[in-house]
Amino acid sequence: MSQKLSAAIAVIGIDIGKNSFHIVGHDQRGAIVLRQKWSRGQVETRFANLPPCLIGMEACVGAHHLSRKLQIFGHDARLMPAKYVRPYSKGQKNDFRDAEAICEAVQRPTMRFVATKTADQLDLQALHRVRDRLVGQRTGVINQIRAFCWSGASPSGKARIPCGLSCRISLRRAPMCSHLACFASSKLWQATGAGWMSVSTGYLARSKRWPITIRPASD
Numbered sequence: 001m002s003q004k005l006s007a008a009i010a011v012i013g014i015d016i017g018k019n020s021f022h023i024v025g026h027d028q029r030g031a032i033v034l035r036q037k038w039s040r041g042q043v044e045t046r047f048a049n050l051p052p053c054l055i056g057m058e059a060c061v062g063a064h065h066l067s068r069k070l071q072i073f074g075h076d077a078r079l080m081p082a083k084y085v086r087p088y089s090k091g092q093k094n095d096f097r098d099a100e101a102i103c104e105a106v107q108r109p110t111m112r113f114v115a116t117k118t119a120d121q122l123d124l125q126a127l128h129r130v131r132d133r134l135v136g137q138r139t140g141v142i143n144q145i146r147a148f149c150w151s152g153a154s155p156s157g158k159a160r161i162p163c164g165l166s167c168r169i170s171l172r173r174a175p176m177c178s179h180l181a182c183f184a185s186s187k188l189w190q191a192t193g194a195g196w197m198s199v200s201t202g203y204l205a206r207s208k209r210w211p212i213t214i215r216p217a218s219d
Helices: 003-008 040-048 061-072 082-088 095-105 119-150 179-192 194-205
Strands: 011-015 020-026 032-039 054-058 076-080 169-171 212-214
Touching: 011 095, 020 040, 020 095, 032 040, 032 095, 040 061, 054 061, 054 095, 061 076, 061 119, 076 082, 082 095
Parallel strands: 011 054, 054 076
Antiparallel strands: 011 020, 020 032, 169 212
């Protein structure tokens, strides 16, 4: 890259990929003066040799890492949510047009940016997201067990007595499960583990529509 071209670059948009990054650069007037494809190993070296400029990227885990590197080189790296960049894309979607849209979006005075996170903040965010997924799966299994028990109600509307052969859950004052529902509930219990189910015991016991009690595990 010539020294004259490097001095003309004022704003750069980066479309981040797995092995290659697509770069589009604008000058002060908004004309495209840089349009190249760089490998992952070339990015840090080439930006280290560029004069400080405004750099835009779509926010993701890799963008936070690259943003910290670019700020060390003296660049003004800014991250944006992908949904705010999408309206600036023109024509058929490809990597260079995505980079051009990022380059235009980062220059908007009303654009909302994402703060660059540290490695510790990203680790904590990952833990919260994993926990949210586990909580959602736990709630889904609880609702599925309740649906199995409820599906055992007889057509006449009379309450059934729980078979008690393998099911560890007994309902009170509600249509009881059939043997199939008890068997399915027992399989779910074994798959998720008794320790996991104990976490949900308080939630199930406070249920107002179908109050239940948890039987202790029997050998």
